[in-house]
Amino acid sequence: METTAVRTRLVEVVVPVYNEQRALRASITRLQTYLSGTFPYGFRITIADNASTDDTWRIATELAEELPHVRAVHLDEKGRGRALRRVWSISEADVVSYMDVDLSTDLDAFLPLVAPLLSGHSDLAIGTRLARSSRVERGPKREFISRSYNLLLRSVMGAGFSDAQCGFKAVRTEIAQALLPGVEDEQWFFDTELLLLAERHGLRIHEVPVDWVDDPDSRVDILRTALDDLRGLARVARKTLSGAARIPMPARVEQAELPKGMARQLPRFAIVGVFSTLAYLVLFSMLRQAISPQAANAIALLVTAVANTAANRRFTFGVKGPDGAVRHQLEGLIAFLVGLTLTSGSLALLPDGVSHGAELVAVIIANACATFVRFMLLRVWVFNPKRRTSRRSSRTPPSSPSRTWTSRR
Known part of the structure; x- marks a missing residue:
């Protein structure tokens, strides 16, 4: 029997989409069915349409009318980061999260992702495909690029997290809304910048090994995304060195300081x-x-x-x-x-x-x-x-x- 005390907690799941008319209905239906049957907390699924030019928005509004706990939001400009910022910044949920519309990550990892945030143990949580216990199916090209990018983050930026790009993340809402003003990127680098800013302020990042299957229909421009990420890293490094990356945080969060000198x-x-x-x-x-x-x-x-x-x-x-x-x-x-x-x-x-x-x-x-x-x-x-x-x-x-x-x- 479901307990009222548990169900009063609310988790918002954002699914950013752009021209996803092919996969949208099946994915949202599957996600809503899974969460309704197995997830012990209250939830809301928000489809964030990034200025799609096909039938994505029409399908999204139909799903919002047909399925409980589903709503749709439309943006006039593209950008995954822009979509997450729009929804997260006004959310009243206890935890905000997002996942890719192709549902490449096994949904059984979602409860382990958000549970440490709801308990207060952690501030952010990410799925990682680079843990030894993760099971991942993807081509060698994407594997090489992903591991090289995360190695660059750890060696140059001193990042402690292992997988910045996995489309499976969650944040305590008060933390997300405190961090968002310090995140400039509106595209694919949004995740990395958010995590680097969180780590810079001493926040606790929880990692969950995930099972992940690459979507062969992915339309991400790998070269352009890689170049944008490198430019983003240079910008974040400049802000960190100048001290401009400091932002007000909730009082209980301990601020990390650089060693003397x-x-x-x-x-x-x-x-x-x-x-x-x-x-x-x-x-x-x-x-x-x-x-x-x-x-x-x-x-x-x-x-x-x-x-x-x-x-x-x-x-x-x-x-x-x-x-x-x-x-x-x-x-x-x-x-x-x-x-x-x-x-x-x-x-x-x-x-x-x-x-x-x-x-x-x-x-x-x-x-x-x-x-x-x-x-x-x-x-x-x-x-x-x-x-x-x-x-x-x-x-x-x-x-x-x-x-x-x-x-x-």
């Missing part, structure tokens, strides 16, 4: 990194005309690594004078070896005969992963101020013998 060091390291990366790409492209990609990569990386260490020594970490410069360069070569391993490995994985552009994409992604490792090595080891202080102390001359003898008397 990192707020000043990160933007300087990023500036040095941009110039180093550009110099590396120019050198790699020039050398690639005469030698193999592996040799060009090693030489270009070595030259820019030496310059990068010297620039970060002076500009980022404020070490002046020649004292320790040779040691810093030798220790900085550890970071060079990490970068060499990652870039050489990425080039080795490329099939024979790929274009020069594909080689550049591979080394850019690998260099981005190595950048995070380089910063942490330089900060906690090579230019650690405690280490420099201890070395100076060890070189301090002892007191004169007469003064030492007097003190003993």
Whole structure:
């Protein structure tokens, strides 16, 4: 028997759609039937039509009239993020969520997704296709792109979540409405930006392994989406470094703070990194005309690594004078070896005969992963101020013998 106490909790499920007349009726009917029969909480399904040009809106309004707990909302502009913002920002539910209209994710994962939010254990929840216990059916191209993108998020942005792009997420409504003003993207990067902002503010993100089957009829432009995501990452990084990403949060949420000194060091390291990366790409492209990609990569990386260490020594970490410069360069070569391993490995994985552009994409992604490792090595080891202080102390001359003898008397 259903309990009234449980049924009073409300979860809103948003299904963003654009020109989905083929799949919409079957998917919404299946979702409504599943939730009515198995979901122990109150629910509402909102079809968010993103300016469809086919019969999607007509079918959506028919479903809203025919099925209980279903409603339809129409937007005049496209954008999945825009649709979620529109519905989530005015929702009165306890938890807001969304899933793709193709229902690629097994619906049995929906209750484990929202339960930690309703109990107050977590603030956001995401389905992940990258957990060991997840069962995923999709082509190698999509698998490679997804894993590369999430590796980039973890290595460059320091993200702790594993799958930013899975179309199966939920948020406590008060948290969603607090975060939305800080999220700029209205398209596919909306998810990633929301999660990065949440993590920046110390919110708790719960992950649920999911079973997922790729939709062969997916019309997502992978290349355009990837480029938009990279631009979005650059914008979020700039906002984070400038402090503009800070937004008011509910009082009980603990705000995460950067370690001492990192707020000043990160933007300087990023500036040095941009110039180093550009110099590396120019050198790699020039050398690639005469030698193999592996040799060009090693030489270009070595030259820019030496310059990068010297620039970060002076500009980022404020070490002046020649004292320790040779040691810093030798220790900085550890970071060079990490970068060499990652870039050489990425080039080795490329099939024979790929274009020069594909080689550049591979080394850019690998260099981005190595950048995070380089910063942490330089900060906690090579230019650690405690280490420099201890070395100076060890070189301090002892007191004169007469003064030492007097003190003993």
